[in-house]
Structure formats: structure tokens, C-alpha cells
Amino acid sequence: MQNFKSGTYINQGHYKSFQPEFINKPWLLENMELIQLLSKADRQLGRLDMYSEHIPDIDLFISMHVLKEATQSSKIEGTQTNMEEALLDKEDVSNDKKDDWEEVQNYIQAMHQAIEMLQKLPFSSRLIRETHKTLLQGVRGAHKLPGIFRTSQNWIGGASINDATFVPPVHTTINALMSDLENFAHNEDVYFPDLLKIAIIHYQFETIHPFLDGNGRVGRLLITLYLVDKGILKKPILYLSDFFERNKSLYYDNLMKARTDHNITQWLKFFLVGVIETAKKGVETFDAILKLKQNTELNIQTLGTRGNNAQKIMQYLFKRPMIDVSKVIAITDVSKKQRII
Numbered sequence: 486m487q488n489f490k491s492g493t494y495i496n497q498g499h500y501k502s503f504q505p506e507f508i509n510k511p512w513l514l515e516n517m518e519l520i521q522l523l524s525k526a527d528r529q530l531g532r533l534d535m536y537s538e539h540i541p542d543i544d545l546f547i548s549m550h551v552l553k554e555a556t557q558s559s560k561i562e563g564t565q566t567n568m569e570e571a572l573l574d575k576e577d578v579s580n581d582k583k584d585d586w587e588e589v590q591n592y593i594q595a596m597h598q599a600i601e602m603l604q605k606l607p608f609s610s611r612l613i614r615e616t617h618k619t620l621l622q623g624v625r626g627a628h629k630l631p632g633i634f635r636t637s638q639n640w641i642g643g644a645s646i647n648d649a650t651f652v653p654p655v656h657t658t659i660n661a662l663m664s665d666l667e668n669f670a671h672n673e674d675v676y677f678p679d680l681l682k683i684a685i686i687h688y689q690f691e692t693i694h695p696f697l698d699g700n701g702r703v704g705r706l707l708i709t710l711y712l713v714d715k716g717i718l719k720k721p722i723l724y725l726s727d728f729f730e731r732n733k734s735l736y737y738d739n740l741m742k743a744r745t746d747h748n749i750t751q752w753l754k755f756f757l758v759g760v761i762e763t764a765k766k767g768v769e770t771f772d773a774i775l776k777l778k779q780n781t782e783l784n785i786q787t788l789g790t791r792g793n794n795a796q797k798i799m800q801y802l803f804k805r806p807m808i809d810v811s812k813v814i815a816i817t818d819v820s821k822k823q824r825i826i
Contacts (some may be wrong), residue, residue, distance in 0.1 A: 486516065486753070491744045492692070502638070502652040503744060505662065505692045508671035508685055512677045516750055519681075526680055529764035530717060536771045537720035547720055548804050551596050556589055558705050558726035561733060587624045592702060595619040599710050600721055600759040603778045608670050608714045610663045613695075613703060616710075620699050629697035639697055651741065653694035662693045670711065683711040684756035688749065693741055705729065722767060728759040764812075778803060794819070 492505035514520060599616045606612045609685050618632025630636070634657050642650030654662065666689050669675075670682065690704045704724050712718045729736045732755075739752040778799075785795045794817040802808060 486512070486748075486750045488513070489743075489747055489749050491652075491747050491749070492714075497652075497655075499647050500649065501639075501653055502655055503692065504654045504658065505744075507662070507665040507691060508689050509665045509672055509675070511675050512681075512685075514681070516675065518756070519750060519753055522754055522761070523678055523680060526757045526760040526764070528759050529768070530680075530712075530723065533722060533764040533771075534718050534720075534767065537718070537722055540771060540775055544720075547722060551593055551721070551724075552725065553724065557730045558702050559731050560593060561701060561705075561726065561736075569754075584624065586719045591622060591624055592706075593619050596706060596721070597711070599706065600713060603710065603714050608707075608711055609667050612710070613663075613707065616706065617696055617699055617703050620702060629699075631699075634663065634695045635697045637697070639694055639700060641694070651744070653692065659693060659695050662689075663695055666690065666693070679712075679715045679717055680757065680760060681753055683708055684753050685749070686711065687756070688743055688752055692744060722771075723760070723764060725756075725759050725763055728763050732759075774803070 490506050492503055494501040495504050514523075531623045595616050598619050600610060602615060603614055614632045614634070621629065621631035637656055638646065638652070640646045640649035646652060666686060669689075670686055687704055687708055690707060691700065694700045696703065708725055709718075709721045709723060712723060713721055735755060739755045743749040743752045780798055782796075785792045785799065788795055797816050798808070798813060801812070
């Protein structure tokens with residue numbers, strides 16, 4: 486990526502905004518370390534994708550992956566909800582945690598909605614806006630134009646724009662930049678590996694910061710959507726937010742280094758390492774869950790006629806691993822006086 490030019494800082498008086506270059510253009514892959522990482526990432530993704538074809542009830546497992554992604558992606562933005570809290574029903578959430586809980590639920594809903602919309606819509610600005618609208622509906626940031634590209638200047642870090650860490654491009658250029666991003670995503674004339682394409686798309690989206698709020702969560706969600714849209718994954722089973730959260734400083738540093746030093750290679754390497762590590766961990770997790778499910782089913786078979794209720798409870802727990810007596814009664818359709826298993 487020797488000829489990569491990220492953009493230009495433009496003096497706006499008391500601050501400088503960053504105007505990124507368009508990305509819909511030919512890209513040359515020439516770094517051997519990057520090529521090797523890409524090969525490893527492709528292999529690990531292939532192994533992970535295989536599970537979506539051969540594991541029965543894969544959607545049960547995916548629901549927990551989506552939940553973890555929602556909590557980790559929101560955590561990067563400062564939302565403090567863990568998986569146990571995210572699994573609670575709304576009425577069981579303490580008042581001081583409700584805002585965080587609702588943000589995580591919105592993320593889950595936005596992900597499911599976006600995956601469904603890919604059946605009818607291409608990977609596009611419209612899809613991105615609809616996803617953002619769901620993400621911010623009725624939560625903190627709901628006043629910040631959900632589903633609408635910003636019409637004013639925003640900034641990242643600092644108490645004011647004057648001491649901001651980064652000031653994205655002026656709002657009047659957003660439509661052109663997002664149109665360019667969309668064209669790059671679908672440009673079949675420019676050959677470039679899809680994994681590197683989505684890494685560049687994520688970088689560019691975070692640089693544009695097209696919304697007043699929720700850019701980070703939407704940007705990370707786009708990674709999974711793109712991989713599904715391109716057929717690299719048959720199911721949404723790769724989520725990088727946990728990797729980004731555990732390496733938060735490197736995540737932001739590599740994005741910033743691409744802008745300031747015109748060095749996107751380091752960001753691409755970091756992204757591919759994240760794909761490799763996350764896909765490998767995903768395979769190990771699916772394998773462990775599958776073995777647990779098989780062993781549990783073998784134990785259930787020893788229960789005879791009582792196994793029917795046990796099977797219902799097990800199916801529920803693999804989708805939502807928190808349960809109480811009232812939920813068990815609802816699942817099995819028996820009264821408290823009856824023996825459930």
C-alpha cells in the first residue's frame with residue numbers, strides 16, 4: 486500500500502477537520518506479511534463457516550454470539566452491561582442499568598434486522614441508515630438524528646472540538662464519501678480480496694463518522710453484514726468487537742495511524758489478526774458447545790418419557806442460558822405441583 490494517501494487536514498479556524506480521499510479506486514496488494522495473514526484468515530474463516538452448514542440448530546448458537554457481540558461492541562463505547570444482565574427481562578433490570586440494557590437490546594435487534602434486510606437490499610447507505618435508526622431508537626442518543634446522516638460537525642475525544650483527538654470531515658461532503666464507500670463495496674472491476682475490502686470500508690466509515698452518534702457500533706456491525714452479503718459466511722458467525730475491546734488502544738491507534746501517517750498496512754494487519762484469532766476461537770467454542778449438547782442429549786435419553794420436558798428446557802437454555810421456575814413451567818406447560826422431569 487505504498488501509494489496510499491488517507492486524506493488531508495483542512496484548517497477550519499480553531500480546529501482542523503480531516504477530509505479523506507475516496508477509496509473506490511484500484512488497490513495493489515504487495516506486502517508479503519499481509520498476503521500470508523490473508524491466507525491464514527481465509528482458512529480460519531472457511532473452517533468457521535463449515536460449522537454453519539453442519540451444526541444442527543446453528544441459529545441457537547448464533548443468538549449467543551450476537552448477544553456477546555452486542556455487549557462487547559457497546560462496551561467499547563462505554564455501555565456497561567454484561568451478558569448476564571443482557572439476558573434479563575426488562576422488568577428485572579435495575580433502574581440504573583436500564584439505559585445500558587436497552588442499548589444492548591437495540592444492537593441485537595439492529596443486527597437481526599440488518600441480516601433480514603440483506604435479503605431485499607444490497608449493502609448500501611440505505612441499509613446503514615436503517616440499521617442506525619434501529620440502534621438509536623428510544624435510547625440515549627435518540628435525539629441525534631437516528632437513521633440520518635449528520636448535518637453538523639462532530640468530533641472524537643476532548644471536551645470540545647478545539648481539543649478533539651480527531652475531527653471527521655465536514656458534513657457537506659458525507660453523501661459523496663458514503664456514495665464512494667458504497668461503490669467500492671460493489672466494484673467488481675477492481676479486484677481486491679473481500680477481507681481487505683471490508684477492513685478498508687470499516688476504516689473509511691469510522692473516518693467519515695457520518696452520524697452524530699453510534700458510528701462505532703454501526704461500523705463494527707458492518708463487518709459481519711459485508712461478509713454475509715458477499716457469501717464469505719453463510720451465517721453471521723464472526724464478530725470482532727471482543728477482539729477490538731481487548732485491544733482497544735491498538736484498535737484506535739491503528740485507525741489513527743492510517744490517517745496521520747498514510748499507513749493503512751498496519752491497520753490491515755491488525756484487522757486480519759483479529760479475524761484469525763476470532764474465527765479460531767469461534768471454531769473452538771462451537772466445537773465445545775456441540776459436544777456439550779450431544780452429551781446432554783445422551784443423558785436426556787436415559788430419562789425415558791420425562792425426557793420430552795428436559796429436551797424443551799435444554800433447547801431454551803442453549804438459546805438463553807438463564808432460567809427460573811416460572812420460565813420452566815411456561816416452557817413445559819406443567820403446573821408447580823406436577824413433576825417436570
